[in-house]
Amino acid sequence: MVGMTAKTIAESRISYSRWMGVSDANHLGFVHGGIIMKLIDEAGGIVAARHSQRSVVTANLDSLIFLRPIHLRDLVTLTAEITYVGRTSMETKVEVHAEEIISGESELxxxxxxxxxxxxxxxxxxxxxxxLRLENDSERIRAEEAKLRMDHRLAQRKLASLI
Ligand SMILES: CC(C)(COP(=O)(O)OP(=O)(O)OC[C@H]1O[C@@H](n2cnc3c(N)ncnc32)[C@H](O)[C@@H]1OP(=O)(O)O)[C@@H](O)C(=O)NCCC(=O)NCCS
Known part of the structure; x- marks a missing residue:
């Protein structure tokens, strides 16, 4: 990292939307979990590639909880940002909101x-x-939390390599 200019979280943050169509949902009108997982992976990957200006690969996806169903014709918005940077690795956080277009109601x-x-x-x-150039206390706290998650993942990785 020597000689590299630090970048802010804002510089690589993204937010974009996709309308859920028939091919994204099952016959009951619920959007497939795999579609959302792909969008999450893509959004995180774009942010990591933007921050590093390199090609990136996914090394780890923490447990993914589907809090509530997403429906056919919902407008899905993904917001993604860097939370922590190691030497060659980057943690990203991706939030998924879905808006029911007619009512305008949006939910995480x-x-x-x-x-x-x-x-x-x-x-x-x-x-x-x-x-990473952290700009305020809220970003600093989130980076500390991210570091704890990274330590936990690396411990898990070490265990997995022993199997
Ligand atoms: C991710 C990958 C490149 C790491 O390669 P490696 O030879 O193990 O490299 P290293 O041990 O030097 O690790 C590189 C960095 O990744 C981090 N890392 C590796 N595996 C990790 C994991 N499971 N979770 C979190 N971080 C991980 C390391 O901590 C290190 O971070 P740092 O440089 O910031 O300290 C390699 O495991 C790989 O290619 N995996 C497959 C990726 C893939 O196919 N993804 C799906 C398609 S994109």
């Missing part, structure tokens, strides 16, 4: 934390990413 449906690793374009190996 999912929150997910994903870790991405930046890869060097030539070697395909993990490569350093810019440090």
């Amino acid at each position: 449906k999912n929150i997910a934390y994903l870790v991405f690793v930046a890869l060097d374009g030539e070697t395909g190996k993990p490569t350093p990413v810019p440090p």
Whole structure:
């Protein structure tokens, strides 16, 4: 990371919407969980790629809780941002809201934390990413929480490698 200019969370934050169509839902009109998982992975990946300006791979997706169903014709909005940066890895937080267009009612449906690793374009190996420039206390607290999650994941990874 030496020599790399630090970047703020705001610089890579994204928010975008997708309308849920027939191919996204089952015959009862409930959107498939896999569709939402793909959108979450994509949103987190875009943020990590924007922060690092590198290709990234998903290294970890924490447990994903489907708080409430998302329905056919809902407008799904994904908001994603970096929460923590290691040497080559980045944690992103993705929130999923769904809005029922006619009533205008919007609800939080999912929150997910994903870790991405930046890869060097030539070697395909993990490569350093810019440090994070935290701008306020709220960001600093969230980064500390993220560090605890990272420590927990790495302990889990170590256990998995022993199996
Ligand atoms: C992720 C991957 C590149 C890590 O490669 P590696 O050779 O194990 O590299 P390292 O041990 O040097 O780890 C690189 C970074 O990833 C982090 N990392 C690796 N596995 C992790 C995991 N399961 N959870 C959280 N962080 C992880 C390491 O802590 C390290 O972070 P740091 O540099 O910020 O300290 C490799 O495991 C991989 O290619 N996995 C498959 C990815 C994939 O196919 N994803 C789905 C499609 S995109």
